[in-house]
Amino acid sequence: MALTKDDLSGLFTAIVTPFTDDGSVDFDALRSLVRFQIDAGATGIVPIGGTGEYPALSRGERADIVRACVEAAAGAPVLPGVLATGFADAVDAGRDFIAAGASGVMTVTPYYAAGTQEGMRTYFRNYRDAVDAPVLAYEIPRRTGVALKAETIAALADDGSIIGMKCSSYDMPEFIETMKLAGDKLAVLSGEEPLFATHVALGACGGVLASATVYPRHWIEVFKLARDGKLDAAIAHQQRLDPVVKTIFLETNPGPLKYYMGLAGMRAGGVRLPLTDPTPETREALKAAFAGMTKAAAA
Numbered sequence: 001m002a003l004t005k006d007d008l009s010g011l012f013t014a015i016v017t018p019f020t021d022d023g024s025v026d027f028d029a030l031r032s033l034v035r036f037q038i039d040a041g042a043t044g045i046v047p048i049g050g051t052g053e054y055p056a057l058s059r060g061e062r063a064d065i066v067r068a069c070v071e072a073a074a075g076a077p078v079l080p081g082v083l084a085t086g087f088a089d090a091v092d093a094g095r096d097f098i099a100a101g102a103s104g105v106m107t108v109t110p111y112y113a114a115g116t117q118e119g120m121r122t123y124f125r126n127y128r129d130a131v132d133a134p135v136l137a138y139e140i141p142r143r144t145g146v147a148l149k150a151e152t153i154a155a156l157a158d159d160g161s162i163i164g165m166k167c168s169s170y171d172m173p174e175f176i177e178t179m180k181l182a183g184d185k186l187a188v189l190s191g192e193e194p195l196f197a198t199h200v201a202l203g204a205c206g207g208v209l210a211s212a213t214v215y216p217r218h219w220i221e222v223f224k225l226a227r228d229g230k231l232d233a234a235i236a237h238q239q240r241l242d243p244v245v246k247t248i249f250l251e252t253n254p255g256p257l258k259y260y261m262g263l264a265g266m267r268a269g270g271v272r273l274p275l276t277d278p279t280p281e282t283r284e285a286l287k288a289a290f291a292g293m294t295k296a297a298a299a
Contacts (some may be wrong), residue, residue, distance in 0.1 A: 001105045002067045003077060005163045008187035009205045010043035011069040011220050012079065013212040014051040016254045016261070017065060019269035025061055027068050034072035036266075040216035042076070043206065046166075047077040048108060049081020050099075051254045056272035063096040068099035077103040081138060083095070085103070085112050089122065094131035104134030106166055106208070111144035117152045124161040125274055135161065140168035142189065150177035157185035166191045166208045167199070172271035193245045195220075197234035200226035210257055211245055214264050240296065243289040249281045259283060263290040 015037065018029035031104055047069045048054050048062055057065070062080070069078045084090035092094050093104045108285045110123050128135050137156065141147040147169065167175060168191030179188065180213075183203045190199035190207040199207070200223055212219045225234035240250045248257045255292060256278045260266040265287065270277055278286065 001203075003163065005078060005187040005205075008136075008164045008189060009045075010223060011078070011212055012044045012046050012189060013037045013042050013210045013216055013217060014049055014081075014191075014210045015069075015213050016044045016210075016258055016268050017047070017052045018260075019056065019272070020269055021269070023270075023272065025057075026269060027064075029269075030065065030068050031072040033266070037212070037216050038073055038076050041241050042212065042216050042218050043264055044077035044079060044103070045182060046208050046260050049083060049106065049108075049255070050140075050143070051082045051213070052081065053272055053275070054081055055252065056168060056275070059092070060198050062093065063100045065102040066102050079104050079106050079136060081105075082107040084101070084108075085110070087127065091130045093271060094127070094135075096132065096231060098131065098133045102133075103165070104136065105131065105135040108138040108140065109144055109146050109148060111146055114144075116145040117149055117266075120146070120148060121152055121155055121159070121161070124156050124264070125159050128159075128161045133246075134163050136187075136189070137165040138161045138167060141171075142168075145179045146261040147174070150174055150181045153178050154182040154185060157182050162186060164189060164205070167204070168192055168194065173197075175199065176202060182248060193238070194243070197222050197226040197231060197238045201229075201231045201234070210253055211234055211241060211248060212267065213257060214261060215241060215244070216268065233235070243292055247282070247285045248287045251278055256282055256286055260286050260290060263287065 018026040020026045084095045164187035166189045187205040190196045190204045222238045255271045261268040
């Protein structure tokens, strides 16, 4: 049965791609990471995207990673990120992922050659037709330099081009307008940890969060509290992870996150170029954040 907007509720963890010491994909660690998320209660998995180092992976590696995630997820939705700059490459990736068993794809707004709002509407409509699978739009303006207007998102839902979107933006007025115009037409997923509880309180169906790689149960609890109208409690619970969230994004994701995972005893390995391992200063900040979380958990 095809994935629909009603299936997109709760936590979808944006997972890292673990590497071995020689830089190859660590499939054993990847499967363990997926199982950890599902066992914790995550609704689904988002591999390959920015947190999964899409640009640093070969086409074959990406498909193999999706296949391994689908196997480990045992029926839970797997929604790989597609970060290609060009339409043809994005279609190739989407078809590869669906052939590997993915439930759908999360495709970033076209960037570098940034289109108009109508151009992006046509892009996603044509993309959905070419891939012939459920599509979520991934909007992250600080990385792409382009944002979808609320009216465009509503039009994409009306076109049947997308069943949902990941909103990685701090533009709250535009988010509110999006919920007003399209909240009943598609599933909006928050992509920002600091705004997660607020996004859910305003109507988001869940989130796609990188820090959930280590703390899935924490974010599931934040979601439940916000969904149930307990926003103050949700924000208070969310803020307990503020030191972690701040430090894992001190440098380009996922370098600091992978280092933090190592502190937590999780196999992740390093990153591939052009990313590099965190600086000594960032490593010290990560150690301090981890020590603080460990102390709080023991209290």
